[in-house]
Amino acid sequence: MTDEIWKRDEVESPCVKICIIQPESRLCTGCLRSLDEIAGWSRMGAAERRAIMDALPARAPALAKRRGGRARLR
Numbered sequence: 001m002t003d004e005i006w007k008r009d010e011v012e013s014p015c016v017k018i019c020i021i022q023p024e025s026r027l028c029t030g031c032l033r034s035l036d037e038i039a040g041w042s043r044m045g046a047a048e049r050r051a052i053m054d055a056l057p058a059r060a061p062a063l064a065k066r067r068g069g070r071a072r073l074r
Contacts, residue, residue, distance in 0.1 A: 011049035032059040
């Protein structure tokens with residue numbers, strides 16, 4: 001038996017199981033999706049999922065400017 005039987009033709013979730021929502025951007029630091037996108041992922045069609053996946057790389061800079069610890073107080 002092979003895994004090909006269980007393979008589905010759908011856009012996989014970008015979830016990496018690091019679920020921390022950054023307060024300012026309201027994006028998950030692991031997958032870069034918004035809370036609404038995460039919550040609705042299972043109900044979305046392939047086209048909507050692909051559009052979100054295409055937008056994720058552009059969201060990374062929003063989280064790159066984060067400052068933690070004492071640096072955030074300056």
